[in-house]
Amino acid sequence: xxxxxxxxxxxxxxxxxxxxxxxxxxxxxxxxxxxxxxxxxxxxxxxxxxxxxxxxxxxxxxxxxxxxxxxxxxxxxxxxxxxxxxxxxxxxxxxxxxxxxxxxxxxxxxxxxxxxxxxxxxxxxxxxxxxxxxxxxxxxxxxxxxxxxxxxxxxxxxxxxxxxxxxxxxxxxxxxxxxxxxxxxxxxxxxxxxxxxxxxxxxxxxxxxxxxxxxxxxxxxxxxxxxxxxxxxxxxxxxxxxxxxxxxxxxxxxxxxxxxxxxxxxxxxxxxxxxxxxxxxxxxxxxxxx
Numbered sequence: 001x002x003x004x005x006x007x008x009x010x011x012x013x014x015x016x017x018x019x020x021x022x023x024x025x026x027x028x029x030x031x032x033x034x035x036x037x038x039x040x041x042x043x044x045x046x047x048x049x050x051x052x053x054x055x056x057x058x059x060x061x062x063x064x065x066x067x068x069x070x071x072x073x074x075x076x077x078x079x080x081x082x083x084x085x086x087x088x089x090x091x092x093x094x095x096x097x098x099x100x101x102x103x104x105x106x107x108x109x110x111x112x113x114x115x116x117x118x119x120x121x122x123x124x125x126x127x128x129x130x131x132x133x134x135x136x137x138x139x140x141x142x143x144x145x146x147x148x149x150x151x152x153x154x155x156x157x158x159x160x161x162x163x164x165x166x167x168x169x170x171x172x173x174x175x176x177x178x179x180x181x182x183x184x185x186x187x188x189x190x191x192x193x194x195x196x197x198x199x200x201x202x203x204x205x206x207x208x209x210x211x212x213x214x215x216x217x218x219x220x221x222x223x224x225x226x227x228x229x230x231x232x233x234x235x236x237x238x239x240x241x242x243x244x245x246x247x248x249x250x251x252x253x254x255x256x257x258x259x260x261x262x263x264x265x266x267x268x269x270x271x272x273x274x275x276x277x278x279x280x281x282x283x284x285x286x287x288x289x290x
Contacts, residue, residue, distance in 0.1 A: 077089075162227070190249075251268075
């Protein structure tokens with residue numbers, strides 16, 4: 001299969017998945033820039049200029065007992081040569097401990113290697129998870145329904161948005177970013193300059209409200225470069241444990257005595273690495289941090 005055919009197969013599969021998972025937050029494209037690059041390469045019939053792998057998340061609510069449901073998330077990354085090679089799929093759920101999650105993902109990969117190598121297989125993966133995931137769940141922490149209640153227990157999601165802007169100079173925008181993050185109880189940081197970087201984390205609804213406000217401002221270019229959705233058990237302690245940042249702040253990493261227009265990416269990488277987010281640097285800028 002030629003590179004252009006592999007790219008077309010990836011886009012066709014994404015279109016199919018969008019029709020199979022049409023609900024809000026069922027299918028989330030974490031890296032919009034990678035998808036835009038994929039479409040552009042197919043249109044131009046060349047893979048030159050493609051720098052990022054397509055990355056998306058599928059969220060499925062599965063019955064884990066007669067009384068309860070739980071969310072299982074499949075984080076999917078499509079290598080450039082997919083479907084000639086397997087996709088990178090990681091299944092997560094708040095109901096899985098580390099060893100159970102590892103075993104589930106190992107078994108899923110084994111199934112895909114035996115049954116799907118060379119073909120698009122994300123839908124096969126979701127079917128396999130739907131059929132087998134509950135067998136890995138810790139039964140002792142299955143949520144107990146409230147007596148007389150017909151509402152199924154729901155697991156909340158902590159979202160982390162990594163937002164890229166061509167530049168952030170305007171003082172009013174910088175003030176809005178700080179105030180909105182505070183109003184919505186979000187943690188993270190903003191880095192003004194060229195380019196501009198904003199990271200917010202907190203309850204999914206609050207992050208989406210922040211993005212809704214931010215994107216309505218006048219920007220030369222702004223997009224969600226990377227998105228993380230992490231299921232958690234709904235307690236405040238668990239929310240705080242999942243956060244990478246303790247508060248929201250503006251970070252300025254100036255280059256020597258420059259006017260602040262351009263940032264020191266080495267300082268940014270060191271900051272991200274200290275927060276356990278060093279891998280995001282390459283997703284943002286296409287190079288490894290130093």
